[in-house]
Amino acid sequence: MKPFELKYVAGQQGLLREALHNWGISKRTLASVKYGGGQITVNGKEVTVRHPLEPGDAVTVVFPLEELGKGLQAEKGDLKIVFEDDSLLIVDKPPLQNTIPSREHPSGSLANIVAKHFEENEIPATLHIATRLDRDTSGLVCIAKNRHIHHMLSIQQQEKKMTRRYEALVHGRVDHERFTITAPIGRKNSSIIEREVRADGQFAETEVRLLKVFSDFSHVQLKLNTGRTHQIRVHLAHINHPLVGDDLYGGSRELISRQALHCRELEMIHPVTGEALKFKSANREDMLSLIK
Template structure:
């Protein structure tokens, strides 16, 4: 299959290296282009990054094809594709599925199934998962098809240009209808898995909005302004409203066998076209049933 490539137009004269940096191409990506079979062309001629550009020069970066890592075994399975093009794959992950293989669950992960999708469709890519979800959490996952696109998405996340919203069911009733939790999160001293609010942790911020109250729990919408491990789960538990089903952080597994958390929407700027794009995912059946049971 033809390798992924992008073409840019030089706005001014100057060093090619500087223009590539301005276009968001990282040093690591440039190294892979140089040493792993890629090319940089100016007006159709191969050049090095020391080339001096003239205004309106056409610069084409041909990225090397990537191969799946040896440890990732492609597996056939159901894959709910929400969007796909040469740069991105957006999928809707079911609950109780790992995003990547783990020691406890070495097979059946989303990554295994996406690897099979790439192999069957002869897509020369490895997996670059930009928005990972916990095993229990369902909803939208964004996957880049090459290193450069992953870098561009990471820059969007750091610049808060990528926005994710979550549906969650939390124990109890909230005193406020709309508020922000800003508490640092770090690893718990007594566990390699659990996180907690602690003053020496990393800055973490979660937006909370109450949508509807039920008998015993509240449906809330959440927005992440940072992406710490277990952030939503830790923050809600810290304020006394753990997620339903989240027994690791104080929730009760009555009526649901996993934490009641779902990534409902994803907004980003397409890393190639520059156009804003957005996707949504409806609540999964097990969370819907909790609502129906209370009506």
């Protein structure tokens, strides 16, 4: 099983430690490399972070092998891969599938099936899911194949360099073509699952664009500027347009048997190559049948 590694070329003189920091490798990652069985080489020779670099030096960081968490069972299942390389796995999740196992659904999750994919392809990684979706929500999910790559993706999300766009069906007739919902979200006191808009909650922002109005529901596009738990569901319920099918937050299941929410687009910067990436996923048939 080949460990994950990254290669760099020094652009100027200086200590290796400084160059690694500029390349986005954190102190925590360096500690895992040093004590977890990894290696750093310059021009093929193992060195410490105090090694002086010259322009043109070839630096290789070999990351420790990762082990799958003991509580996660690898399971065979359908996996729709949109993109895959040594760093990233982008998949298209169907509705009614957990992203990770839960007490109610301990098997059959996306994580179980990705674990099997890693096992069969000898990918030495545990699960690093960068963009998680609710069980009912379908669409694009981004998975990192290494702890360092996950760290880089987290920075992208904090710096708003990763964009996720959703499509949804919401109850009622939305009046405005474009607007932004800015309302803090926190856990509801009476529930361990539900969230609500509350003054002491975390800052949350969702951009809304109206696509089409139907007789008793509207088709909207949503862009997340923050990533709070249940953010879209809570924000839409807060403005009295709950998701169709979302009975937890006031929606009805008369038209569809799950919350009508789909992660349609994902834009990001490749954490290794710097390339701009854009992925798309077609709406599921249950939503399409309502908006045709």
